[in-house]
Amino acid sequence: QVQLVESGGGLVQPGESLSLSCAASGLTADYYAIAWFRQAPGKEREGVSCFSTSDGNTYYADSVKGRFTISRDNGKNTVHLQMNSLQPEDTGVYYCAADEIFACPITFGGALNKNFEFWGQGTQVTVAS
Numbered sequence: 001q002v003q004l005v006e007s008g009g010g011l012v013q014p015g016e017s018l019s020l021s022c023a024a025s026g027l028t029a030d031y032y033a034i035a036w037f038r039q040a041p042g043k044e045r046e047g048v049s050c051f052s053t054s055d056g057n058t059y060y061a062d063s064v065k066g067r068f069t070i071s072r073d074n075g076k077n078t079v080h081l082q083m084n085s086l087q088p089e090d091t092g093v094y095y096c097a098a099d100e101i102f103a104c105p106i107t108f109g110g111a112l113n114k115n116f117e118f119w120g121q122g123t124q125v126t127v128a129s
Contacts, residue, residue, distance in 0.1 A: 002026035002118040004096045009123030017084045018125060022096030024077040024118075029100035034079045035059075035112060036070065038125070040092035047112025048094070050104035051079055059104045059112055063089075086127045096120040 008020040022034060031054035039045040049070040050059040058070050069082040083090065097116035099105075105113035 002098065004098055004118055004120035006094065006096045006120045006123040009094060009125045011126045011128065012086055013129050014087055014127055016086055016127075017082070018086060019083065020081040020094055020096075020123060020125070022079045022081075022098075022120060024079070024096075024098055027077060027098060027100060027118075030054075031102050032098055032100045033102075033104045033116075034072070034077075034096065034098045035104065035116060036079075036081050037095045037097055037112070037114065038090075038092040039095070039122075040089075043092075045095070045114060047114065049081060050112055052103045054102050057103065059106060061112070083125075086125075088127050091125060091127050093122040094125050095122045 003025045005023045033052050035050035036048045037045050051070045067085045072079050098118045099116045107113050
């Protein structure tokens with residue numbers, strides 16, 4: 001049974017930083033992709049970042065490039081999302097997702113495909129002054 005447990009959400013002011021963690025258990029494949037999605041009130045869930053364990057490749061949405069960094073603990077199934085220079089538009093519920101696939105799935109339009117098999121419960125990130 002695959003479980004994804006997010007931690008690290010909270011309330012911060014604009015310009016501050018926050019780090020999220022996703023601890024994955026139960027994944028049995030040699031390679032998999034772990035991603036972060038977020039959903040703001042009234043908006044669709046969007047892909048923020050993704051890490052591919054097969055080759056270490058990463059994906060970032062244009063809106064977070066240069067501000068967010070995804071990383072994986074060596075030899076562990078824990079992925080972190082370091083979020084710097086947070087803005088109110090970064091507010092939302094952040095979900096960790098995983099799938100036993102070779103690479104992060106990117107759509108033709110350049111977005112992260114949402115069809116991940118496993119999902120966490122989500123953690124709230126609020127950026128407000």
